[in-house]
Amino acid sequence: MKFIFADALDQIDPGYNFLTDENTPGRKAYWDDQYPHEFFDRPPYDGVLISRGIVGDSRRKGKYTDAQAMRLRREGAREFLRLDRDKHKNLSVFGDCGAFSYVAEKVPPYSADDMAEFYEDGQFSHGCSVDHIIFGFRPENKDLDGAEGDEKERFDITQENARQFLERTRQSKSFTPLGVVQGWSPDSMAIAAQNLEKMGYDYLAVGGMVPLDAPQIHLALQAIRDRLKPSTRLHILGFAKAEQIKDFNGYGIASFDSTSPLIRAFKDAKSNYYVGKESDGLDYYTAIRIPLALENLKLTRAVKEGRLDQDELAQREAKALHLLRLFDQGQARVEDVVYEVLKYQRLFLSVDYKTEVALDKAMSKVEKNLLRTLTDRPWQACQCKVCASVGIEVAIFRSSNRNRRRGFHNLQVYYQHLQRIIHGK
Numbered sequence: 001m002k003f004i005f006a007d008a009l010d011q012i013d014p015g016y017n018f019l020t021d022e023n024t025p026g027r028k029a030y031w032d033d034q035y036p037h038e039f040f041d042r043p044p045y046d047g048v049l050i051s052r053g054i055v056g057d058s059r060r061k062g063k064y065t066d067a068q069a070m071r072l073r074r075e076g077a078r079e080f081l082r083l084d085r086d087k088h089k090n091l092s093v094f095g096d097c098g099a100f101s102y103v104a105e106k107v108p109p110y111s112a113d114d115m116a117e118f119y120e121d122g123q124f125s126h127g128c129s130v131d132h133i134i135f136g137f138r139p140e141n142k143d144l145d146g147a148e149g150d151e152k153e154r155f156d157i158t159q160e161n162a163r164q165f166l167e168r169t170r171q172s173k174s175f176t177p178l179g180v181v182q183g184w185s186p187d188s189m190a191i192a193a194q195n196l197e198k199m200g201y202d203y204l205a206v207g208g209m210v211p212l213d214a215p216q217i218h219l220a221l222q223a224i225r226d227r228l229k230p231s232t233r234l235h236i237l238g239f240a241k242a243e244q245i246k247d248f249n250g251y252g253i254a255s256f257d258s259t260s261p262l263i264r265a266f267k268d269a270k271s272n273y274y275v276g277k278e279s280d281g282l283d284y285y286t287a288i289r290i291p292l293a294l295e296n297l298k299l300t301r302a303v304k305e306g307r308l309d310q311d312e313l314a315q316r317e318a319k320a321l322h323l324l325r326l327f328d329q330g331q332a333r334v335e336d337v338v339y340e341v342l343k344y345q346r347l348f349l350s351v352d353y354k355t356e357v358a359l360d361k362a363m364s365k366v367e368k369n370l371l372r373t374l375t376d377r378p379w380q381a382c383q384c385k386v387c388a389s390v391g392i393e394v395a396i397f398r399s400s401n402r403n404r405r406r407g408f409h410n411l412q413v414y415y416q417h418l419q420r421i422i423h424g425k
Helices: 066-075 112-121 151-169 186-199 214-227 242-248 260-267 297-304 310-328 334-349 356-376 385-395 399-422
Strands: 002-006 047-051 092-096 126-128 176-181 203-206 233-236 253-258 273-276 282-285
Touching (some): 092 112, 151 186, 186 214, 214 242, 242 253, 273 399, 282 356, 334 356, 385 399
Parallel strands (some): 002 047, 047 092, 092 126, 203 233
């Protein structure tokens, strides 16, 4: 089972100065910053997925600049991602059409021919057919009964696009095509998968999994697998249950893509630092939130409105950071660090909480999580390159260079977890 990391230009500045919070002088972001597979000696995934929704084009804005999008198609994804080196030659490069970016539209903006050209130009190793997301999920519906709204229309569009896509890709054979499954019930998804197999696909990508809970995903995968040949491979698009992957072993999942380990580093308020457990599971810590006093939008707005004093913010921020670094060097007591960090945290949280009672309740949770992180010091036990090189900075929730580094750490821990669970390594 391969873990394909869904990239969104997730890079770090290797020379970032944590003491002054400044990037490397003269840095050219894309060229000088590093992807996870460049930063680590061994990539923390088996491949990378580029979604056309992230790339963007003239019809909808993505995350790439126009120049980057052009270079991706001119030079190919492998060179663009700097995967054109010997140590990366076994990494796959998947592509999908970014169906979430046009979910509100009546029909997808791309034809099968458009996407085939995109994958060919980008020299992808795998490409998904053009799908149209169906969000409904009603296990009680049998066969193709029970479609609501435009679900059946989206089902037919996805199937027809897959048929045209397979015909188109037979002309070039430059990448492995995946037919995308969409449906509103386990039965409709299974029928979609069976139809794709009859068309000639031997690798299917199952979409629409993001909003489903684990029991619903089990129902869908069991129904799909029951109708397919054992040799037909499955890829799970945007697998939000990646940390529970052990529970899904047995459905013939050949690969799945997720960005969850990285994105949780800065979007999850509590469980944003991963730790592998000896019992094969994962544990989570809460990073220590020290927002930039002079750049955080909430704080700067509160200063302009006269609710906070800028000088006091800057002083509290500096004291908290100074004590955290001393603590990491064994030169400060945990109670002193907690005192200073909570002082700054209280100022930060006072922007959101209007009453002292509500603020005290929030602060109680912050203190509990802070004490656990500082007492256990998980970054000091971690052997990964991120923790070894930046120490406690990885555990501080503050600006993209720390948060992305923590995301890189999470990717490494997650990939080791996956290897241990799935492959027994």
